[in-house]
Amino acid sequence: MKIATVVKGSMLLAVLGFACLLPAKVYAQVDAQPDPDLYEGPNTEAIAAHAVPTASAKEAKADFAGKFSLPYSVQCGGKSLKPGQYSISVKSEGTNRVLNIHSSAANMNIPVRAVPANQGASRSAVLVRTSDVGHKLEAVYVEGLNATLYLEANTNYGVLERLPIS
Numbered sequence: 001m002k003i004a005t006v007v008k009g010s011m012l013l014a015v016l017g018f019a020c021l022l023p024a025k026v027y028a029q030v031d032a033q034p035d036p037d038l039y040e041g042p043n044t045e046a047i048a049a050h051a052v053p054t055a056s057a058k059e060a061k062a063d064f065a066g067k068f069s070l071p072y073s074v075q076c077g078g079k080s081l082k083p084g085q086y087s088i089s090v091k092s093e094g095t096n097r098v099l100n101i102h103s104s105a106a107n108m109n110i111p112v113r114a115v116p117a118n119q120g121a122s123r124s125a126v127l128v129r130t131s132d133v134g135h136k137l138e139a140v141y142v143e144g145l146n147a148t149l150y151l152e153a154n155t156n157y158g159v160l161e162r163l164p165i166s
């Protein structure tokens with residue numbers, strides 16, 4: 001009886017040892033919005049993450065210009081934009097783009113990262129993320145450029161609201 005117990009124990013130990021040598025299953029996790037700079041493709045171009053706008057960017061002709069209205073206060077580039085009317089423009093400097101937001105109280109030049117948009121996207125809009133912290137200007141979709149211009153690294157929490165640009 002002791003020999004049978006020893007043999008069973010040895011077999012169990014051998015099976016467990018063999019099972020430990022097998023590779024564990026790895027489950028792939030997909031990001032909601034993968035970084036397009038990691039992939040080569042016909043619609044991608046390398047863009048500096050934080051380009052500094054220069055005087056020539058201010059003098060250059062705008063690639064896009066429009067107006068939008070904020071119904072509530074929004075955080076943007078470390079500043080608080082109050083409710084009201086704002087003008088917005090996008091200027092290119094080489095492969096970099098600069099977003100200009102202007103009102104009677106504020107004038108901001110913000111370097112942005114352009115990501116090609118889906119072909120079926122709707123008209124130009126300001127994208128504001130709403131969370132328990134408040135409202136934050138996340139990105140701007142420009143129909144004429146067929147691109148979404150992100151101000152910072154993406155956050156994946158809160159509700160994204162589209163405010164139309166006229």
